[in-house]
Amino acid sequence: xxxxxxxxxxxxxETENARALLKTFSTASVISSIGLGIFCFLSDQCLQFSxxxxxxxxxxxxxxxxxxxxGLWSWAIVIGxxxxxxxxxxxxxxxLSSIIDVDHFxxxxxxxxxxxxxxxxxxxxxxxTVIPVVxxxxxxxxxxxxxxxxxxxxxxxxxxxWVSHHVRDGVRHGLWFCPFGNTAPVxxxxxxxxxxxxxxxxxxxxxxTGTRETMSMSHGIAIDV
Ligand SMILES: [Zn+2]
Numbered sequence: 001x002x003x004x005x006x007x008x009x010x011x012x013x014e015t016e017n018a019r020a021l022l023k024t025f026s027t028a029s030v031i032s033s034i035g036l037g038i039f040c041f042l043s044d045q046c047l048q049f050s051x052x053x054x055x056x057x058x059x060x061x062x063x064x065x066x067x068x069x070x071g072l073w074s075w076a077i078v079i080g081x082x083x084x085x086x087x088x089x090x091x092x093x094x095x096l097s098s099i100i101d102v103d104h105f106x107x108x109x110x111x112x113x114x115x116x117x118x119x120x121x122x123x124x125x126x127x128x129t130v131i132p133v134v135x136x137x138x139x140x141x142x143x144x145x146x147x148x149x150x151x152x153x154x155x156x157x158x159x160x161x162w163v164s165h166h167v168r169d170g171v172r173h174g175l176w177f178c179p180f181g182n183t184a185p186v187x188x189x190x191x192x193x194x195x196x197x198x199x200x201x202x203x204x205x206x207x208x209t210g211t212r213e214t215m216s217m218s219h220g221i222a223i224d225v
Contacts, residue, residue: 025200029077036073037196040168043069056113064098067168070195071097071161077199078160078206079153079215089153097161100125126169127178131162149214156211160202167194 043066046052052059072094079086104116107123124130135155142151166175170186177183186194206212 029080029200029203032073032077033196033200036070036077036199037192039073040066040070040192040195056117060101060113060117064101067101067165068094068098070164070168071095074160074164074195074199075157078156078203089157093157093161096158097165100162100165122173122176125162126166126173126176128163128166128175129177129180131159131166134162135159152211152214156202156206160199163198164195167191167198 047059047062047066052062072090075093076086076090079089081087081090103123103125104119105111107119108115110116135158138155138158141147142154167186168191170183171188171191172185174183174185203212206215
């Protein structure tokens with residue numbers, strides 16, 4: 001039998017869920033998405049400066065930094081920034097988005113940027129088929145190891161961070177779905193549109209799959225009516 005406290009918590013959770021779903025299309029998140037699209041465009045313009053283009057390392061580091069900012073911005077759209085722990089999550093998403101370029105160096109077996117940029121084929125973490133495999137493996141591992149619900153966001157964070165990275169790289173190289181092959185290069189404005197809208201799509205999917213509910217329960221329910 002529900003105590004009044006339990007039913008209050010249940011109602012609070014439902015209210016939080018309804019809010020979470022509405023928040024996926026809130027004014028703030030939509031403005032934030034448009035801001036993300038504008039950031040992508042402006043940063044790509046800045047990367048064309050000859051100062052950056054003429055320096056291999058500066059170009060690679062700036063490009064990687066843009067990947068990181070897109071990853072953290074995307075996750076910020078999904079969760080909103082309401083408390084300190086949200087900032088840590090957002091930074092983690094940025095790191096996840098940036099770090100996959102390390103596989104260029106791993107595949108080259110060298111710290112030489114020239115070697116890393118001239119590989120005979122794209123390195124493993126740039127294969128888009130890897131994303132669902134890693135995300136589902138993480139989910140399975142968490143279920144088997146009974147990891148705390150507070151980590152349930154991780155497969156989604158990996159998905160958003162890596163999809164944003166792959167789609168951005170895809171403008172030059174296309175998307176690589178090993179073992180099936182490569183798509184044609186992603187049209188520039190398609191990349192901007194996918195990057196800006198993907199966090200909203202994931203937010204809705206997280207709501208549908210119950211991840212949002214688990215997240216709001218494990219993060220504590222913030223009701224500020
Ligand atoms: Zn890359």
